[in-house]
Amino acid sequence: MPSRLPTDVSSLAKFIVSPECRSIAILTGAGVSVAAGIPDFRSPGGxxxxxxxxxxxxxxxxxxxxxxxxxxxxxxxxxxxxxxxxxxxxxxxxxxxxxxxWRATLSHRFAELLHAKTGKLTRLYTQNIDGLDYQTALPTEKIVAVHGSIGKxxxxxxxxxxxxxxxxxxxxxxxxxxxxxxxxxxxxxxxxxxxxxxxxxxxxTTVLFGSSLPAEFFERSAEDLPSVDLLLVAGTSLVVSPANSLVYRVPDSAVRAVINAEPVGQELGIRYSPGGRDLFLGGECDDTFLALMVQLGWADDLARLDAELPAASQKRLRALLAAGVGDDDFTTV
Structure with missing residues (x-):
């Protein structure tokens, strides 16, 4: 267990760059693509x-x-x-x-920059079929499309x-x-x-109901999870298995940070309590990941990606930059 457990965005950023955090896995759901305007299948009007x-x-x-x-x-x-x-x-x-x-959002760019800036991203597991993760510079071997992809x-x-x-x-x-x-x-x-x-x-290659998940999911998760120090869970209800099994297959010493509109995963053993290993960061995924990237000192890197972002992500980023926020203001390293 880390000597100091993260309790908010700022302390999570510090944990990410600390020597105690060596391996990071990310599990994403539909919430990370909201800012892209991806059609939602299950919500009213979907x-x-x-x-x-x-x-x-x-x-x-x-x-x-x-x-x-x-x-x-x-x-x-x-x-x-x-x-x-x-x-x-x-x-x-x-x-x-x-x-x-549809374009990759700030949430997708977090995984890209996490890999480029720290080298600590072991794997991104995405439940989304939209293929937006493949628009980033993240190496394809770092991405596991749990339910397949519309783009293949x-x-x-x-x-x-x-x-x-x-x-x-x-x-x-x-x-x-x-x-x-x-x-x-x-x-x-x-x-x-x-x-x-x-x-x-x-x-x-999207996975049809009644079909098995890609073998890559089972192979990579068995390989990755035993050494994970931080699991980021973003924009998912955690009701779909076996993707949701990642939250209880990481070591007991791993920090689990949930970035979502509402707390999820309690039935899977996640416990949001002061001083515990599980951290909940509520709100839109893009807002939280933008705040996290600013705390990590990556604002200038995001500015260079502005033209590639969807309109909703651009609006968030430009408002931040207009306020004069840059790497010198928030770097935690």
Whole structure:
């Protein structure tokens, strides 16, 4: 256990640069992508809430299943029976990813700078499928996409990869637009065959409900977690397993800092108590990570990334810089 446990953003920054902290792992969820404007699937007004099964290319029975439970769209059994629900619902997200409609946020940039400035980032485990972590300069071997990524494509049947740009061209030409935003979209969907096995099972490598997680998650977590000194949990409800198992698989001596809108993880053994190993930092992820990066003396590095940030992240950063905050003001090292 560290000699002095962090109790706020400032002391967390000091712990990060201290000799007692040698290995850091990060687990992220949807909250780190909020500032990017990524469509939220589960919240009111999100994809599942606004799903209209009657517009989807499917049988009557499949439409009833989706009406009863919108997550049927991403079930493995549904996809193997009919790939169109997945592809039609995800069409805007797939093409938007190709166009880089969404950009990595301040929260994503924290992991990038943590690796570059300290060398202490052992691994970033992301539950997000948006692929924004890959827009940063973080080496790909540092990232484990726990639930796959929208930006990588392979056949769900034979596993053969497909080049993302080529897949997007097929989606644009073959998959209809449910949302009325693309006048060039076809009126009806037609199958996208796998270049290798020719079955219509090619899709982004997002993990379908009913499928196993990538082997990399189990291999890397078994390798990484025993030596972790700090686990940062950001923007996740910690209700999805086995990703949430990271919080109780790190050593008892590891500090666990939760950055989220509300306290989470109590049912997993997290205890927010004065003087304990578990620290809760409430609020928007971008706000907390910006404050943490300022305390670490990385404000000038962020200023150089300004043009690459989404508008919401830019607004936060520019307000800070306009106040005259720079590395000389907050460096803790």
């Amino acid at each position: 994809m599942y809430d606004t799903l209209r099964p009657e517009l989807i290319t499917a049988t009557a029975a499949q439409r009833r299943a989706m009406a009863a439970d919108p997550t049927a769209v991403v079930l493995k059994d549904m996809f193997f029976a009919n790939a169109f629900p997945y592809l039609e619902v995800r069409r805007p997200f797939i093409l938007g990813t190709r166009e880089r409609r 494509v392979a056949c769900e049947g034979c596993g053969a990869p497909m080049e993302f740009d080529a897949f997007c061209a097929e989606v644009r030409a073959r998959i209809k637009d449910l949302y009325g935003v693309d006048s060039a979209a076809p009126a009806e969907s037609t199958p996208i065959p796998c270049p290798a096995c020719h079955r219509p099972l090619v899709k982004p």
